[in-house]
Amino acid sequence: MSPHHAPDVQDASVAERVRNLRASLPRGVTLVGAVKNRTAGEVKSAADGGLAVAGHNYVVPARALRDELEAGHGGAPGLSWHLIGHLQRNKARKALETFDLVETLDSSRLAGTLERLCAETGRVLPVFLEVNSGRESSKTGVPPDRVEDLARRVRDLEHLSLQGLMTMGPRFGDPGDSRPCFRLTRGLAERLAELGLFDRSPPHLSMGMSLSFRVAVEEGATLVRIGTLLFGLRS
Numbered sequence: 001m002s003p004h005h006a007p008d009v010q011d012a013s014v015a016e017r018v019r020n021l022r023a024s025l026p027r028g029v030t031l032v033g034a035v036k037n038r039t040a041g042e043v044k045s046a047a048d049g050g051l052a053v054a055g056h057n058y059v060v061p062a063r064a065l066r067d068e069l070e071a072g073h074g075g076a077p078g079l080s081w082h083l084i085g086h087l088q089r090n091k092a093r094k095a096l097e098t099f100d101l102v103e104t105l106d107s108s109r110l111a112g113t114l115e116r117l118c119a120e121t122g123r124v125l126p127v128f129l130e131v132n133s134g135r136e137s138s139k140t141g142v143p144p145d146r147v148e149d150l151a152r153r154v155r156d157l158e159h160l161s162l163q164g165l166m167t168m169g170p171r172f173g174d175p176g177d178s179r180p181c182f183r184l185t186r187g188l189a190e191r192l193a194e195l196g197l198f199d200r201s202p203p204h205l206s207m208g209m210s211l212s213f214r215v216a217v218e219e220g221a222t223l224v225r226i227g228t229l230l231f232g233l234r235s
């Protein structure tokens with residue numbers, strides 16, 4: 001039965017997997033549950049297991065999921081929501097209604113749009129820059145040689161607070177193939193930190209997924225984004 005047709009019930013095994021995974025992570029590493037295509041019941045179960053951050057790739061489905069969580073499960077007040085997928089500028093306003101942090105800022109134009117919208121309400125949005133560390137293997141993110149320019153641009157925007165970097169690395173292949181990408185991203189973060197471009201010290205590094213998170217932790221990740229390992233395979 002696909003998750004889409006499964007009854008929207010809570011699942012104690014999800015809570016258990018969240019607890020076990022959190023316990024296995026070193027201090028200072030935060031588990032982000034990647035919740036695309038998951039039900040509100042699954043997210044609630046993960047929150048019950050101690051999940052502190054939910055990551056979602058898509059603005060509109062994430063908003064619907066949050067609303068469903070409120071309506072059907074009493075919400076998950078302790079849960080913070082991160083956007084971990086590409087953001088189109090025409091979805092920026094809705095993204096601000098849905099997410100507490102944007103991990104995927106990847107252009108000066110998008111930064112300008114978010115700045116303008118946040119200024120309307122006086123809100124300061126924490127952001128990470130997404131680094132295209134695998135270059136040809138991924139289409140999203142800022143090329144490594146453009147990251148510093150974008151960081152300088154963001155530093156000059158009053159309503160955006162640069163907190164770290166995020167990267168995907170290669171989607172397929174051996175987890176070890178991700179190591180050079182994670183290492184490159186960490187190096188960039190160290191350089192930007194020396195230049196004083198982050199509002200946070202040390203900066204966050206969001207790297208690693210179900211198959212690669214141990215490598216990412218070895219390379220300095222402070223957030224790991226895990227879907228399959230917590231929720232099972234998507235259909």
Ligand SMILES: *Cc1c(COP(=O)(O)O)cnc(C)c1O
Nearest residue numbers: 034057084209210225226227228
């Ligand atoms: C789906 C997704 C993840 C989690 O991937 P799994 O392999 O299911 O753990 C992490 N980050 C991003 C950006 C994703 O889209």
